C-alpha cells in the first residue's frame with residue numbers, strides 16, 4: 411500500500427482516565443485507505459528527547475467524518491507532548507505502515523476472539539469494525555490493571571460481546587485475560603491479540619494448545635518504520651524480519667517464541 | 670537555479686546529496702516519499718560476501734537528539750544481492766552505490782570484485798568502520814596500516830570509483846585518511862557512527878543487546894564536521910561528509926568545511942523526504958549568495 415506523509419489536523423484530543431488520550435485527526439482530502447493492524451509514525455517536534463517519530467496503531471477510522479483515531483498511553487516525553495496538542499494543531503504523520511490483521515479464512519460462522527491488554531486494545535477496535543462489516547461476529551476479551559485502564563468500552567460493545575478482566579478485580583473477572591472463564595466455556599476459530607508481550611505469549615500458548623489460528627501484533631522499538639534500518643527485527647522462522655514492514659501483525663506460527 | 674553538479678573523481682552526480690548506507694534500505698523503501706532520481710547518489714545497505722543475521726534485538730535506543738544502533742550488518746550476502754536485488758534497482762536513474770563490508774581482506778576483495786561486474790553500479794563505498802560487529806571492518810579502519818592494506822587489496826580488483834568510509838573512533842583521522850588516499854582510494858566518506866552506550870537505570874541493564882552501539886543523528890554533527898574539515902585539509906581526493914545532517918543548512922556547513930558531497934542518514938527516519946528538501950535548500954542558498962555553482966562553496970570556509 412502506498413505510504414503518505416501527511417500534516418493531519420487535530421479534531422479532538424480527549425483525555426481518557428488520567429493516563430491515556432484519544433487523538434482524532436483529519437485532513438481536507440479523503441484520508442488514504444488504512445487497514446486494522448497497520449500503524450502510523452507520528453512526528454513530535456521540539457525537544458532532544460523526541461528525536462525519532464513515535465509508532466502508534468490505527469485505533470479506528472471513521473469514514474463518514476474522514477477521521478483517523480489514535481489511542482495513546484502516556485509513557486514518556488513523546489506521548490506526553492502529544493497529550494498537549496489542541497484542536498486545529500497540525501501533526502506530521504506517516505501512514506499507513508505495516509501489514510494488517512488477516513480476516514478469518516473460512517465461513518462467516520467463524521468465531522473470532524479479540525484479546526487486548528492495556529493500550530494494546532487500540533488496534534482491536536478498528537479490527538472489530540472490519541470483522542462486523544465482513545459478516546463475522548467478533549467477541550472481545552479486554553484485560554487491564556484496573557477499571558481506570560479500561561478504554562473505549564462503549565465503542566467495543568457496539569461491535570460484539572465484551573468480556574473483561576482486571577488485575578485488581580475492579581471490573582469483570584479478577585486476574586489476567588488468559589484466566590477468563592470464557593476461554594474455558596466457549597471455543598473459537600481465530601484469535602487476534604495485542605498487548606504486553608508476556609500477555610501475548612500466554613495467549614499464543616493458549617491458541618497453540620487449542621490449535622486455534624492466532625495473530626499477534628508486536629511493538630518492537632523502531633527507527634524508520636519503513637523497513638530500511640533493520641532496527642525493529644523479530645526472530646522468525648525466516649530469520650530476522652522487520653516488525654515495521656513484515657509485521658507488526660504476525661501469525662504465531664512464524665515466531666520462534668518459546669511457548 | 671545554480672549548478673548543483675559535482676564530480677567524485679570520475680563519478681558524476683546531478684547534485685551533492687546522497688543517502689547514507691543502512692538508513693535508506695535499497696532506495697525502494699522510500700519511493701513513495703521521494704523521486705529517487707532526484708537524489709545525487711543512493712548508497713545502499715552494507716553488503717558482505719556471506720549472509721549475516723545481524724545482532725539480536727534490541728538493536729536500537731533513542732538518545733538525546735540521536736540514536737544508537739547495533740544492527741550488525743544484517744544482509745543476505747552478495748550473491749543474493751546480485752540475483753534478487755540488483756535486477757530491481759538497476760533501472761533507477763541515479764548513482765546506485767553498494768556499501769561493502771568484510772571480515773577479512775579476502776572477503777572485501779572478493780565482494781568488490783563481484784560488484785565490479787555489475788554494469789549499473791558505478792561505485793562502491795568500502796565500510797572499514799562498522800562498530801557493530803567484531804569483524805565489521807572497524808579493526809581495519811582504526812589503524813593506518815590496516816586501512817591501507819584493505820584498500821590496496823580492493824583497488825587491485827575494483828576498477829570503478831572506490832569510496833572508503835572512515836571510522837570516527839580513532840585518535841588521528843587525518844593520518845588514516847592519508848594512508849587510504851595513498852592506497853588508491855578515489856574518495857573518502859566520513860563519519861560512520863560513533864561508539865556509544867545507553868543504560869536503562871530502572872532495570873540496571875544496557876538498552877542494546879550488544880551493550881555498545883553506533884551513535885548517529887543530530888547529536889554527532891559537531892564531531893563529524895570537525896573530522897570532515899580535518900580530512901579535507903589532509904587529502905587531495907574528494908571528501909564526502911556525513912554525520913547528523915538534518916537539513917540544508919547542515920549540509921552547507923559540511924560543504925564549506927571541505928566536503929564535495931554529503932550523505933543523509935538518520936534524518937531520513939524523521940523526514941523520509943528530507944533529501945529533496947536539502948537539494949532545494951542548497952540551491953536556494955547558492956542563489957541567495959549569488960554563487961553560480963555548488964563547487965564555488967566547497968571548502969570556502971573563511972578563517
Ligand SMILES: Cc1cc2nc3c(=O)[nH]c(=O)nc-3n(C[C@H](O)[C@H](O)[C@H](O)COP(=O)(O)OP(=O)(O)OC[C@H]3O[C@@H](n4cnc5c(N)ncnc54)[C@H](O)[C@@H]3O)c2cc1C
Pocket residue numbers: 449460462463464465466467468480481482483484485486487488489490529532533628629630631632658731
Ligand atoms: C507498531 C506499534 C504500534 C504501537 N501502537 C501504540 C498505540 O496504539 N498506543 C500507544 O499508546 N502506544 C503504542 N505503541 C507504543 C508507543 O510507540 C510507545 O509507547 C511510545 O513510542 C513511547 O514514546 P514516549 O516518548 O512517550 O516514551 P519514551 O519511553 O520516552 O520513549 C523512548 C523511546 O522508546 C521508544 N518506545 C518506548 N516504548 C515503546 C514501545 N512500547 N514500543 C515501541 N517503542 C517504544 C520510543 O518510541 C522512543 O524512541 C506502539 C508501538 C509500536 C511499535
Ligand SMILES: Cc1cc2nc3c(=O)[nH]c(=O)nc-3n(C[C@H](O)[C@H](O)[C@H](O)COP(=O)(O)O)c2cc1C
Pocket residue numbers: 639640641689690691692714715716738740742768796799834860861862884885886887889911912913914932933934935936
Ligand atoms: C540503522 C543504521 C544502520 C547503518 N548501517 C550502516 C552500514 O551498513 N554501513 C555503513 O557504512 N554505515 C552504516 N550506518 C552509518 C550511516 O551510514 C552513517 O555513517 C551514520 O549514521 C552517520 O550519519 P547520520 O548521522 O546522518 O545518520 C548505519 C547507520 C544507522 C543509523
Ligand code: FES
Pocket residue numbers: 631632633634635636637638639640641642643652653654655
Ligand atoms: S524500524 Fe526501520 S526497519 Fe523497522
